[in-house]
Amino acid sequence: MNRMTVARPLIIAAVILGGWEAFVHLTGQPRFILPAPSVVAGQIAERFDVLAGHFAVTAAEILVGLLCGTLLGAGAALTLAFFRGARQWLLPPLVVSQAVPVFALAPVLTLWVGYGVVSKIAMATLIIFFPVTAAFFDGLRRTEPGWLDQARVMGASRWRTLRHLQLPAALPAFASGMRVAAAFAPIGAIVGEWVGASSGLGYLMLHANGRGQTDVMFAALVLLAAFSVALYFTVDHLLRRMLPWQPDQWAGGRLSAPELDRPVP
């Protein structure tokens, strides 16, 4: 069972890559339409320096965006939870603002803050902000009513009730928002790079696309996907370690299917 847990993803990957490789060779797909995995791997090895440079830029944009979006989202949720006025005046515009597709703002952001990394960080921040705010605020207002009654009888102040009851009680919901944020952050950075950039994996992909270097595009895509998956699982792992009291019947990653058939404790 345990050995299978490790082996299964490898087998799945081998089948997909093998099928892809075979398909390309059997149908004779030209390299500029669909490069074989072996060709993509060759490109990664050959152009490692160039790819690594662009990778570093995109990774930094994603990580800084994730940090900014999370901090702003958490701050907004706490403000909404603590101040009634904030709920009455800020919540409606916040919700309505989500009707504007964030992607549509990318050109405007580039116009305002330029072609550098700042517009990409802003893009990632914007895309993360709302999921984090919504999830955390939802957690903050769903505190078990019995705990709040108990706190009132105990003579708790509003601030300490927020700090010692509502905040820890909302952490699992905040964690859900963080997981969504970790999955969304790369999208924001890449879209930002597509609109206008001079470095980063998104820029590299557009550049390679224009010159028919489909294998380079795929090489960048593989690196981006690897980073996104690693980011998601790192965030997920850290959140689990931070919230050891949270009942978790699928310990070890919600995306790993073998865990689904584990008995519920």
Next chain:
Amino acid sequence: MSVRVDHSPQIVPERAAAVAAPAVHIRDATLVYDGTTLFDGLSLSLAAGTWTCILGPSGVGKSSLLRMIAGLQSGGTVTDGEGRPVAGRIAWMAQQDLLLPWATAIENVLIGAKLRGERPDRQRALALLDRVGLAARADARPAQLSGGERQRVALARTLMEGRPIVLMDEPFSALDAVTRASLQDLAAELLRGRTVLLITHDPLEALRLGDTVLVMVGRPARFEPPIPPAGTAPRRLDDPALLRLQATLLNLLAGRGPVPVARAAGDVS
């Protein structure tokens, strides 16, 4: 700032609180819920330093009355024997243990101090956990404790508050019979001398623990004449007088009217 009884380390905390236990009077409790009048000018007095148990069918408003006394619901005047408000002198124990899942047993016992911004007295919390038989589980999280153990921690948390008035809303109803009986004994011992109001569905529990047993019936609700069980709590479960009173109470609760205690003694049907 809340009113608290100061405990010097030499005094057993339970005794110290008992000294200050006041009577509690509820007057003109009026509550209309969803167009239904639950109480209309209901009054109730809890004698100082005694246990009052209220029995009644579901939905009669027992919990609402308790919440009113706790200050969680408006609709009546609640004072002590001298006409002063009782806020800050009340501890509340609910049906659910209301333990915080992220906090250990001892942190849960200390939550009141934390919420008031006071310096937590870990030594006293540990002593109280010891009194409820859980000193060894002080660092366990609620998920690692059984239902009975969790309610013991809740009892220790209630004691930690050091309040002379204790309101309990069916605190043992979710427990199995054996655990329930042992927790009743423990609560009777540890809360002796305080002014306690216990709400329960279980006539036997009321009769074991109460100095006064009240039945709350009707809409709007009223109290049947009080039943004072003989002897001191916790009473023995095999006491024949207790079992006869239980039959009387079941009759009352079933709406078969107030059966005189003397006649009910021989009439169990």
